[in-house]
Amino acid sequence: MEIFLINLIGATLRVSTPILLAAIGETYTERAGILNLGIEGIMFIGAFSGFYVADQTGSLWVGLFAAIVIGILFGLLMGLMTVTLGVNQHVSGLGITMLCTGLSLFAFRLNYGGRSTPPYIPSFQQLAPFESIPWLNTITQQYLLTYITFLVIVPLAWWILYKTSFGLKIRSVGENPEAADAAGVNIFAIRYAACAIGGGLMAAGGAFLSLAQLGAFTHGIIAGRGWVAIAIVIFGNWNPVRAMWGALIFGGTYALQLRLQTMGLQLPIPYETFLALPYIVTIIALVIAGRNASYPAALLKPYRRE
Amino acid sequence: MDTPKKRLRFVKTDNPPVWVKPLIPVLSLVVTFILTSGLIIWANANPLETYYYFLIAPLTTKVSALEILVKATPLMLTGVAVTFAFSAGYYNIGAEGQLYAGAIAAAGLGVVMKDVPAIITIPTILIAGFAAGLAWALIPALLKVKMAVDEVVTTLLLNSVMLYIVSALLNGPWRDPNSGWPQSPEIGVTAIFFKLVPRSRLNFGFIIGLIAIAVLWFVLTRTSFGLKMRAVGLGRPAARFAGINVGRTTLIAALVSGGIAGIAGVAEVCGIQYHLIEGISAGYGYTGIIIATLGSLNAIGVLLASLFFGLVDAGSQTVSRVLGVPVYLGEITQATMLLVALGMFLLQRYRLRRM
Numbered sequence: 001m002e003i004f005l006i007n008l009i010g011a012t013l014r015v016s017t018p019i020l021l022a023a024i025g026e027t028y029t030e031r032a033g034i035l036n037l038g039i040e041g042i043m044f045i046g047a048f049s050g051f052y053v054a055d056q057t058g059s060l061w062v063g064l065f066a067a068i069v070i071g072i073l074f075g076l077l078m079g080l081m082t083v084t085l086g087v088n089q090h091v092s093g094l095g096i097t098m099l100c101t102g103l104s105l106f107a108f109r110l111n112y113g114g115r116s117t118p119p120y121i122p123s124f125q126q127l128a129p130f131e132s133i134p135w136l137n138t139i140t141q142q143y144l145l146t147y148i149t150f151l152v153i154v155p156l157a158w159w160i161l162y163k164t165s166f167g168l169k170i171r172s173v174g175e176n177p178e179a180a181d182a183a184g185v186n187i188f189a190i191r192y193a194a195c196a197i198g199g200g201l202m203a204a205g206g207a208f209l210s211l212a213q214l215g216a217f218t219h220g221i222i223a224g225r226g227w228v229a230i231a232i233v234i235f236g237n238w239n240p241v242r243a244m245w246g247a248l249i250f251g252g253t254y255a256l257q258l259r260l261q262t263m264g265l266q267l268p269i270p271y272e273t274f275l276a277l278p279y280i281v282t283i284i285a286l287v288i289a290g291r292n293a294s295y296p297a298a299l300l301k302p303y304r305r306e
Numbered sequence: 307m308d309t310p311k312k313r314l315r316f317v318k319t320d321n322p323p324v325w326v327k328p329l330i331p332v333l334s335l336v337v338t339f340i341l342t343s344g345l346i347i348w349a350n351a352n353p354l355e356t357y358y359y360f361l362i363a364p365l366t367t368k369v370s371a372l373e374i375l376v377k378a379t380p381l382m383l384t385g386v387a388v389t390f391a392f393s394a395g396y397y398n399i400g401a402e403g404q405l406y407a408g409a410i411a412a413a414g415l416g417v418v419m420k421d422v423p424a425i426i427t428i429p430t431i432l433i434a435g436f437a438a439g440l441a442w443a444l445i446p447a448l449l450k451v452k453m454a455v456d457e458v459v460t461t462l463l464l465n466s467v468m469l470y471i472v473s474a475l476l477n478g479p480w481r482d483p484n485s486g487w488p489q490s491p492e493i494g495v496t497a498i499f500f501k502l503v504p505r506s507r508l509n510f511g512f513i514i515g516l517i518a519i520a521v522l523w524f525v526l527t528r529t530s531f532g533l534k535m536r537a538v539g540l541g542r543p544a545a546r547f548a549g550i551n552v553g554r555t556t557l558i559a560a561l562v563s564g565g566i567a568g569i570a571g572v573a574e575v576c577g578i579q580y581h582l583i584e585g586i587s588a589g590y591g592y593t594g595i596i597i598a599t600l601g602s603l604n605a606i607g608v609l610l611a612s613l614f615f616g617l618v619d620a621g622s623q624t625v626s627r628v629l630g631v632p633v634y635l636g637e638i639t640q641a642t643m644l645l646v647a648l649g650m651f652l653l654q655r656y657r658l659r660r661m
Binding site for chain 1: 345348349397399449453454455456458459460462463464465466467470471473474477478589592593595596599632634635636637638640641642644645648649651652
C-alpha cells in the first residue's frame with residue numbers, strides 16, 4: 001500500500017506538469033480578459049513542433065525552444081483576432097485549435113508518412129537527486145521540466161501576477177479596462193503580452209508530452225488536456241498557485257487510473273471508465289469550486305475607446 | 307497610443323456600402339488561398355492545380371458532385387444544432403459528443419429492430435437519436451441554468467468522456483464478433499436510409515438536413531420563441547427585464563441543439579456507415595461551430611456554408627488522392643477561412659479612414 005501511494009505521488013507530479021503549464025498560460029490570458037480556446041490546438045502544435053525540431057536537430061532543448069516560439073506566435077494570432085479585431089473569442093479560439101491541429105497533422109504526414117507506429121526520439125532524462133533513498137527517489141525522480149514547473153514557474157507566475165506592476169496591469173486590463181486606460185496602461189500591448197506568455201506556456205506543456213513523457217508524437221497526444229486546463233483555471237479562481245492544486249487533482253486521478261490499469265485487476269467495468277474518470281472528476285471539481293468563481297470582469301469583451 | 311498623428315483607423319459605421327456583403331466570402335476565399343498556398347508548395351504541389359482539384363474538379367462529375375452533398379449532410383445538422391444554441395447565447399461546444407450519443411442510439415436500435423418494418427424503425431431511431439443527443443446535452447445545460455457553471459468547459463470535457471464511452475462499447479459488448487474490429491454489428495436493412503440517387507452515397511439524411519435548415523429558419527424568424535432566443539442571446543439582463551424566462555429559454559435552446567446534433571449521428575450511422583465506429587465523426591461537431599459562425603447564425607447562411615465545406619471536404623480527398631497533398635489541407639483551409647472571414651466581417655461594421 002505504501003509503495004502504491006509513493007508511486008502514485010511520483011506519477012501525479014509527472015502527469016500534472018503539462019496541464020499545469022497550460023493552465024498557468026491560460027490563467028495569464030484570461031486575467032487579461034481573453035478566453036483562449038486555442039489552448040488544445042496550441043498544446044498540440046507545441047507537442048508536434050517540439051518533436052519535429054528535436055528530431056531534425058537532434059537537440060531536445062532546441063525542440064522545446066521551437067515549440068515555445070510557435071506557441072507564442074499562435075498566442076499572438078489569438079491576440080490579433082481578439083484584441084485588434086475584437087471578434088468572438090470562443091469562435092476564434094476554436095478556429096485556432098482547428099488550424100493548429102490541421103497544420104500539425106499536415107506536417108506530420110508530409111515528414112513521417114502514414115505510418116501507424118509513431119517514430120520515437122530519445123526523450124529527456126529524469127533527474128534523481130535522492131537516488132540512495134528509495135522511497136524519496138520514487139517521488140523525486142522527475143524530469144527537469146517538472147521541477148522547473150512546480151518550483152520556478154508556479155511561484156514566479158504568482159509573484160509576477162500579484163507583486164509586480166506588470167501583473168497589476170494584466171489584472172486591471174482584464175478587470176476594468178476603462179480605468180486601466182485612464183491610468184495610462186496600454187491595454188493592447190498588455191493583452192498581446194498576456195496572449196504571448198499564455199501561448200508559450202501552453203506549447204511548452206504540449207512539448208513536455210512529446211519530448212519528456214512519450215518521446216514521440218501521436219494523434220491522440222493531447223486528448224482534451226487543453227480543455228481540462230481551462231477547467232482548472234476556473235477551479236483555481238485565476239490564481240496560479242490554486243491552479244496547481246487543480247492540476248494535481250486531475251493528475252492524481254489520471255495517475256490512479258494508470259496504476260489501476262497496470263495492476264491488471266479483473267474488474268466488472270471497462271477500463272475506459274478509468275480513462276474517463278479524470279474528466280468527470282474535473283467537472284465535479286468545477287461544479288463545487290466554480291460556484292464561487294469570480295470571472296475577470298472584462299473576460300470575452302474586446303476593448304474599444306468610444 | 308495617444309499621439310495625435312494622422313493614421314489609418316477603423317471607424318464604426320452603421321450603414322456599410324451594399325457591395326461589402328457579397329464581397330466578404332470572395333475576399334475570404336482569395337486570402338485563404340494565398341495563406342495556404344505556402345503549405346501546398348511545401349507538399350511539392352502546384353497551388354493553382356491543387357485548388358482546381360480542391361474547388362472545381364468535384365463539381366465536374368455527377369458522382370463527385372453528389373459526394374459534396376453527402377459531406378454537407380452532417381455539417382448541415384451540426385451547423386443547425388450549434389446555431390440553435392449560439393442564438394440563445396448558449397455556447398454549446400459539445401455537438402461532437404451529442405452526435406456520438408445519437409450514433410450510439412442508432413447503432414443499438416438498428417440492430418435490435420432488425421425485424422421491424424422500416425416505416426416504424428426509422429422514425430423510432432430518429433426520435434431515439436434526438437433523445438440521446440438531448441440527454442447528453444442535459445447535464446451541462448442544467449449545470450448552466452441551475453448552478454451557473456460555464457457550459458463551454460463542461461460541454462468540451464463531456465466530448466472526451468463520450469469518446470471513452472464509444473471506445474468502451476466498441477471494445478466491449480459491441481465488438482464485431484466476426485472480424486474482431488472495434489465496430490458495432492451492422493444495423494438491419496429496415497434501419498438503413500434509402501438512397502436519393504441509386505449507386506451513390508446520397509441518402510435520406512440529406513433530406514433530414516434540409517428539413518432541419520427549414521425548421522431553424524421557421525423558428526428563428528417566424529415564432530415568438532425564436533425571438534425570445536435571440537433576445538436572450540443579445541443580452542441576458544435585458545431579456546430578463548423584458549419578462550422573458552431566460553433560464554427556460556436557454557435550457558430549451560440547449561436541449562434542442564443537443565437533439566439535432568444527435569440526429570447528425572443517426573444520419574451518419576443509418577445513411578453512410580451502417581455501424582458505429584470510433585471515427586464516425588471527422589470533428590463534425592466542431593466544424594458545426596464554424597458553419598454556424600460563417601453562416602451568421604441564420605438558416606440560409608448555414609446551408610450555404612455547409613455546402614461549401616462539403617465541397618472542401620470532398621475536394622481535400624481528391625487532392626490527397628491525385629496530388630498526394632495530405633488530406634488535412636481541408637481542415638487547415640476551413641480553419642483559415644473561418645479566421646479570415648471573422649476578420650472580414652468587420653468590414654461590414656467598420657470603414658477605414660485616415661484621421
